[in-house]
Amino acid sequence: MNLIERRIADNRAAFSDEEESLFGVTIEPMGSPVLGRCQGREVILAGTNNYLGLTYHPELMQAAEAALHDHGTGTTGSRMANGTLPHHVALEDALKKFYDAPSALAFTTGFQANLGVIAGLCDRDGVLLLDADCHASIYDGAALSGATVYRFRHNDVADLERKLKRLQDQAGNVLVIVEGIYSMLGDTAPLAEICDVVQSYGVALMVDEAHSFGVLGATGRGLAQECGVEDQVDVVVGTFSKSAACVGGFCVSRKHDFSLLRRDMRAFVFSASLPPSVVATATAALGVMAAEPERRKNLWHNAERLYGALANMGLEVGPEISPIVAVTLNDPEGAVTAWHGLLDKGVYVNLVVPPAAPDGKSLLRCSLSAAHTDEHVNQMIDAYRSIVA
Amino acid sequence: MSELAVLERDTILRFVGEIAPDVKASSKDDIQDTIGLSSIQVLELIEMIEDEFDILFPLNDLADIRTVDELAAAVKKLRDV
Numbered sequence: 001m002n003l004i005e006r007r008i009a010d011n012r013a014a015f016s017d018e019e020e021s022l023f024g025v026t027i028e029p030m031g032s033p034v035l036g037r038c039q040g041r042e043v044i045l046a047g048t049n050n051y052l053g054l055t056y057h058p059e060l061m062q063a064a065e066a067a068l069h070d071h072g073t074g075t076t077g078s079r080m081a082n083g084t085l086p087h088h089v090a091l092e093d094a095l096k097k098f099y100d101a102p103s104a105l106a107f108t109t110g111f112q113a114n115l116g117v118i119a120g121l122c123d124r125d126g127v128l129l130l131d132a133d134c135h136a137s138i139y140d141g142a143a144l145s146g147a148t149v150y151r152f153r154h155n156d157v158a159d160l161e162r163k164l165k166r167l168q169d170q171a172g173n174v175l176v177i178v179e180g181i182y183s184m185l186g187d188t189a190p191l192a193e194i195c196d197v198v199q200s201y202g203v204a205l206m207v208d209e210a211h212s213f214g215v216l217g218a219t220g221r222g223l224a225q226e227c228g229v230e231d232q233v234d235v236v237v238g239t240f241s242k243s244a245a246c247v248g249g250f251c252v253s254r255k256h257d258f259s260l261l262r263r264d265m266r267a268f269v270f271s272a273s274l275p276p277s278v279v280a281t282a283t284a285a286l287g288v289m290a291a292e293p294e295r296r297k298n299l300w301h302n303a304e305r306l307y308g309a310l311a312n313m314g315l316e317v318g319p320e321i322s323p324i325v326a327v328t329l330n331d332p333e334g335a336v337t338a339w340h341g342l343l344d345k346g347v348y349v350n351l352v353v354p355p356a357a358p359d360g361k362s363l364l365r366c367s368l369s370a371a372h373t374d375e376h377v378n379q380m381i382d383a384y385r386s387i388v389a
Numbered sequence: 390m391s392e393l394a395v396l397e398r399d400t401i402l403r404f405v406g407e408i409a410p411d412v413k414a415s416s417k418d419d420i421q422d423t424i425g426l427s428s429i430q431v432l433e434l435i436e437m438i439e440d441e442f443d444i445l446f447p448l449n450d451l452a453d454i455r456t457v458d459e460l461a462a463a464v465k466k467l468r469d470v
């Protein structure tokens with residue numbers, strides 16, 4: 001057996017047919033951000049990260065169509081070569097305006113934004129201090145950078161401080177990374193306290209707002225805006241793949257000329273840029289986020305209802321109300337059964353089993369959308385009630 | 390050096406016993422392949438070690454560590470500096 005054959009055999013042995021078949025579940029779109037067809041039946045989509053429900057918004061679709069029609073299907077090049085169209089510059093200008101910040105860069109995915117920014121900022125002399133629950137792309141960016149990587153306990157400011165204290169003599173090389181909303185349990189970082197500690201040790205701070213962009217803050221800029229600490233965050237990374245309803249990543253910084261660092265961001269330099277239609281969609285999404293703040297309000301209304309109802313049923317939900325409502329279950333088989341039970345009741349959620357979920361536990365992870373109606377949320381609540389009973 | 394890291398080895402074996410109570414682990418065992426800790430449990434073990442010995446353990450070092458003895462030696466080295 002060669003390497004590839006052996007790896008395939010290992011995986012075949014490690015995963016049951018059940019798991020393999022779940023991986024192949026497809027969702028057929030049905031002309032709505034929150035309805036789809038899954039395993040032959042119509043379902044409410046409650047696990048899509050489509051927080052603002054913009055995937056069928058007429059302004060986004062028209063922008064995409066116009067750009068596709070006028071400028072073609074792809075850029076066929078990296079941002080550093082032929083891949084910078086006026087559209088990309090316009091998107092970065094729109095980001096600067098949205099964030100009221102002097103520097104912005106658009107990447108092809110959020111994953112690449114993390115690889116590019118982290119490995120661009122840190123080299124072998126760098127020291128990274130990551131929240132334990134940071135996303136895979138942050139860990140991969142950290143590994144790619146060659147920096148020394150430490151983690152602190154999830155959302156534990158005392159542990160962060162203890163570690164920063166030990167790293168005092170290297171403070172000039174330290175980058176702390178946290179997220180706005182953590183994707184599995186939907187909890188937020190204690191960002192004001194984190195900023196206090198980070199400031200007192202004089203180290204740099206990056207916040208990945210992937211799940212909080214469009215969701216938190218007076219104008220949807222994320223947790224830093226919500227906590228009033230935007231001036232203390234050195235760089236924000238985000239994605240257009242959730243609230244902005246398309247695909248792509250970005251970073252924004254209050255430091256002038258932060259964008260000069262793009263030369264060191266290999267994920268920016270050596271990958272083709274986003275196609276014009278997607279860039280136009282993302283730009284339009286920024287406009288809609290600003291123009292339709294009621295979407296954020298509706299999202300939180302839905303979050304409060306579902307979170308409250310599931311907590312009242314005695315289900316183990318996350319530590320705070322959030323558009324991500326995750327129920328922790330102790331055994332993976334029970335979780336698979338429950339997931340099928342919800343699907344039978346017409347509700348699609350994400351099933352997360354070990355090792356993706358910690359401590360051998362499993363999660364039924366809901367992400368709500370502004371496009372869910374009260375009736376949709378009622379149906380979700382009823383579906384959960386049926387699996388509890 | 391690994392023979393000298395007795396305190397570190399015994400402490401790590403105790404922690405492994407707390408994380409995986411059903412396994413009879415020896416210090417020569419491969420932490421993941423033989424003892425069977427998941428990558429997340431390995432990180433949990435590192436947290437316990439960091440607290441116990443008041444050190445910072447770089448995740449980079451994990452790439453070269455297979456056995457409890459190797460981990461104990463790495464921890465001892467971090468404590469000695």
Ligand SMILES: Cc1ncc(COP(=O)(O)O)c(C=O)c1O
Pocket residue numbers: 109110111112114135137179183208210211239240241247248249
């Ligand atoms: C915290 C976090 N960062 C980055 C990403 C990657 O974003 P993208 O889907 O744009 O690659 C995700 C999404 O999966 C995420 O949850």
